Amino acid sequence: MTTSTDTEGSGASMAERGMGFGLRALNRLAGSDLLDRIRLRKQVERALFQGTKNGFRSATAAGRTFKAAQQLGKPARQKRGKSAGLFDLGPDDEQQMFQEAGRAFAADKIRPAAHDADDARTTPPELLGEAVELGVNMLGVPEELGGVMHEQSAVTSILIGEALAHGDMGIAYAALAPGAVATAIGLWGSAEQEATYLPAFTGEDVPAAALAILEPRPLFDPLQLETTARKKGDEWVLSGAKSLLARATECELFVIAAEAEGIGPALFVVESGAKGLAVEDEPAMGLRPAATGRLLIDDLKLPAGALLGGEGAEAKDYVECVNRARLAWCGLATGAAQAVLDYVIPYVNDRQAFGEPISNRQGVAFVVSDIGIESEGMRLATYRAASRADRGEKFAREAAIARRLCAVKGMETGSQGVQLLGGHGFVKEHPVERWYRDLRAAGVMEGALLV
Numbered sequence: 001m002t003t004s005t006d007t008e009g010s011g012a013s014m015a016e017r018g019m020g021f022g023l024r025a026l027n028r029l030a031g032s033d034l035l036d037r038i039r040l041r042k043q044v045e046r047a048l049f050q051g052t053k054n055g056f057r058s059a060t061a062a063g064r065t066f067k068a069a070q071q072l073g074k075p076a077r078q079k080r081g082k083s084a085g086l087f088d089l090g091p092d093d094e095q096q097m098f099q100e101a102g103r104a105f106a107a108d109k110i111r112p113a114a115h116d117a118d119d120a121r122t123t124p125p126e127l128l129g130e131a132v133e134l135g136v137n138m139l140g141v142p143e144e145l146g147g148v149m150h151e152q153s154a155v156t157s158i159l160i161g162e163a164l165a166h167g168d169m170g171i172a173y174a175a176l177a178p179g180a181v182a183t184a185i186g187l188w189g190s191a192e193q194e195a196t197y198l199p200a201f202t203g204e205d206v207p208a209a210a211l212a213i214l215e216p217r218p219l220f221d222p223l224q225l226e227t228t229a230r231k232k233g234d235e236w237v238l239s240g241a242k243s244l245l246a247r248a249t250e251c252e253l254f255v256i257a258a259e260a261e262g263i264g265p266a267l268f269v270v271e272s273g274a275k276g277l278a279v280e281d282e283p284a285m286g287l288r289p290a291a292t293g294r295l296l297i298d299d300l301k302l303p304a305g306a307l308l309g310g311e312g313a314e315a316k317d318y319v320e321c322v323n324r325a326r327l328a329w330c331g332l333a334t335g336a337a338q339a340v341l342d343y344v345i346p347y348v349n350d351r352q353a354f355g356e357p358i359s360n361r362q363g364v365a366f367v368v369s370d371i372g373i374e375s376e377g378m379r380l381a382t383y384r385a386a387s388r389a390d391r392g393e394k395f396a397r398e399a400a401i402a403r404r405l406c407a408v409k410g411m412e413t414g415s416q417g418v419q420l421l422g423g424h425g426f427v428k429e430h431p432v433e434r435w436y437r438d439l440r441a442a443g444v445m446e447g448a449l450l451v
């Protein structure tokens with residue numbers, strides 16, 4: 001897990017460091033079978049190499065037919081990680097491979113497309129396809145079903161989310177959203193649910209999917225859901241609404257949170273096209289490339305098997321889901337905050353006022369220092385919580401600390417970035433106004449992503 005807060009993400013420094021990153025990664029991974037297991041050696045090497053170079057409502061999308069590819073005797077689960085007994089924040093080889101590939105992809109492909117994607121409120125399909133090639137949606141899939149990680153990978157997910165958000169937070173959200181559904185099913189799904197849905201996330205044609213927790217109301221509390229699931233014979237009947245789902249009109253699969261009769265907050269797996277589901281456009285202040293939309297649920301009838309985890313579903317699984325989702329947003333906020341820092345440092349050094357760089361003024365230098373300090377705190381708090389989650393230790397307290405820190409300091413970082421650029425911070429010629437809008441999502445979003 002990296003703790004770097006230098007300016008690796010800026011254009012010039014990325015180009016300077018890119019060749020070193022690529023060569024180190026390839027040397028380390030020469031003896032690793034990970035790239036061969038996930039059939040991504042050529043794609044990742046290409047990504048590393050490129051990084052070294054300079055109110056309408058409609059029915060939900062008609063989705064594919066999901067069928068069990070194999071029968072599992074019991075749910076497949078990734079193993080818990082083990083503590084080495086040392087406070088070690090260094091990523092292992094596999095983590096660094098994903099991190100460096102993500103950084104190169106963000107710098108070479110995401111950052112140049114971000115401005116137009118924000119204006120168009122959509123992420124180019126080719127970017128989503130290349131993100132699939134990097135394997136970002138299969139980290140939570142057990143190996144028995146085509147996954148790539150031996151152990152749970154919250155930290156790896158954080159590293160990838162941070163890297164992609166350094167390019168653009170909205171595009172990162174659009175690219176990572178399907179993986180949240182795969183991770184939820186991999187963590188808490190029944191054997192039948194895993195066999196039916198997870199193989200679709202390990203191929204090239206990954207379905208658009210959404211983890212739907214947030215509801216369109218003020219002061220939303222994810223543990224006090226207004227979306228309900230009542231028992232009616234052998235069926236569940238869901239009613240309610242969900243907000244700010246990435247690529248909502250394209251989604252083929254949903255995992256929906258609802259207050260389940262006799263259980264409490266629970267998750268349900270729902271295929272698109274079901275009677276009782278509808279979507280409408282929901283433009284937001286930030287995260288615009290994710291094409292956010294609202295999901296409307298009206299007396300949606302589901303079989304008993306739609307409950308995530310089946311009869312063994314527990315409310316504590318949902319609470320863990322909320323905490324893991326909050327960490328995912330912390331990862332994106334950390335990446336975007338680092339992008340602000342990497343952008344303002346060269347700006348204040350180059351910008352002249354009264355015959356000298358404005359960075360010579362203490363009022364400017366102290367603000368830049370504060371951004372660096374707070375972004376490092378955000379990063380370390382997030383890594384700590386994610387590492388405890390991977391080892392199966394309690395992490396609710398650590399997740400709450402990371403969430404609060406990223407929500408408050410991430411928002412302040414976006415505002416300070418705009419302020420440091422003065423009038424330039426208010427116009428779209430510079431990306432800080434977009435990062436300011438995106439960073440506010442860290443304190444608003446619930447669910448949607450998962451580590």
